[in-house]
Amino acid sequence: MxxxxxxxxxxxxxxxxxxxxxxxxxxxxxxxxxxxxxxxxxxxxxxxxxxxxxxxxxxxxxxxxxxxxxxxxxxxxxxxxxxxxxQGPTCHKGTDTCWGEDNNANPLLFLTELQDFIEKRHEEMPEGSYTTSLFKDGLNRMAQKVGEEALEAVIEATNGEDSRLIYESADMFYHLIVLLTSKGLRIEDIAKELQVRHDPNWHKHD
Structure with a gap:
C-alpha cells in the first residue's frame, strides 16, 4: 500500500x-x-x-x-x-448502518460468489467434487446437462409447481455457469450482454 x-x-x-x-x-x-x-x-x-x-x-x-x-x-x-x-449491527443505535439502512445482500450478488467458487473448482479440480466431474466429462456433457436442466424447468413451468420451477431453474443456472467457466467465460458476461441489449439503440445481430 x-x-x-x-x-x-x-x-x-x-x-x-x-x-x-x-x-x-x-x-x-x-x-x-x-x-x-x-x-x-x-x-x-x-x-x-x-x-x-x-x-x-x-x-x-x-x-x-x-x-x-x-x-x-x-x-x-x-x-x-x-x-x-x-458481526451484528454497526451503529451504536442498533441499526445495520449509521444511516439506518438494512444491510441485506442482494441475492443476485451470490451469482458472482458462485462463479468464483466454480472457477476455483476448475483451477484446483478436487477429487470427489461433482463440479470437478463435470469438467472432466468434457464440453459436450456440460452442454447436455444445461439442455436437460432447461427442459426440466420448462416442464415445471407448464405442468408443475412454482417451487419446482425455481429448483430446476437453479440447476440450470449452476450447470450454465460450469459450461461458461469451461469456455473461459463468466456469468457477468451474460449480464453485460443483457445490459447492452437494454439500450434503446441496440439492434439484434444479423
Missing part, C-alpha cells in the same frame, strides 16, 4: 467502512497511525476517538466487531476504504 498521509488532518485519516459482501457503506470513522497499525495486526477495525482521545476497537463492548477483509488507500493517500465482514 502507498504511504498514508496522516498529516493533512493533523494525524488522522477518514476510514470508510463497507460491507465486503453487500457493498453497503456501514459507517465512517477516523484513524491515526496507531489505530491503523492495530487494525492491521488484529484484523478488527480500530478507530481513534476524537471525543475521548483514545483508541477504540469497534465491537469491544458490544461484540459487534468489524472483521477486516481488505484496506485500500485513495488516490490522494489520505482516505481509507476498508472492506469488512460485520
Amino acid at each position: 502507498t504511504e498514508i498521509d496522516f498529516e493533512k488532518l493533523n494525524g488522522l485519516v477518514p476510514a470508510i467502512i463497507q460491507d465486503a459482501i453487500t457493498h453497503k457503506v456501514l459507517m465512517l470513522g477516523f484513524m491515526n497511525k496507531e489505530a491503523y497499525e492495530k487494525t492491521l495486526e488484529s484484523k478488527k477495525v480500530t478507530f481513534w476517538s476524537r471525543t475521548r482521545n483514545c483508541l477504540w476497537t469497534k465491537g469491544e463492548t458490544s461484540g459487534n466487531y468489524l472483521n477486516v477483509v481488505s484496506i485500500k488507500n485513495d488516490c490522494d493517500n489520505d482516505t481509507l476504504l476498508i472492506m469488512v465482514h460485520p
Whole structure:
C-alpha cells in the first residue's frame, strides 16, 4: 500500500467502512497511525476517538466487531476504504448502518460468489467434487446437462409447481455457469450482454 498521509488532518485519516459482501457503506470513522497499525495486526477495525482521545476497537463492548477483509488507500493517500465482514449491527443505535439502512445482500450478488467458487473448482479440480466431474466429462456433457436442466424447468413451468420451477431453474443456472467457466467465460458476461441489449439503440445481430 502507498504511504498514508496522516498529516493533512493533523494525524488522522477518514476510514470508510463497507460491507465486503453487500457493498453497503456501514459507517465512517477516523484513524491515526496507531489505530491503523492495530487494525492491521488484529484484523478488527480500530478507530481513534476524537471525543475521548483514545483508541477504540469497534465491537469491544458490544461484540459487534468489524472483521477486516481488505484496506485500500485513495488516490490522494489520505482516505481509507476498508472492506469488512460485520458481526451484528454497526451503529451504536442498533441499526445495520449509521444511516439506518438494512444491510441485506442482494441475492443476485451470490451469482458472482458462485462463479468464483466454480472457477476455483476448475483451477484446483478436487477429487470427489461433482463440479470437478463435470469438467472432466468434457464440453459436450456440460452442454447436455444445461439442455436437460432447461427442459426440466420448462416442464415445471407448464405442468408443475412454482417451487419446482425455481429448483430446476437453479440447476440450470449452476450447470450454465460450469459450461461458461469451461469456455473461459463468466456469468457477468451474460449480464453485460443483457445490459447492452437494454439500450434503446441496440439492434439484434444479423
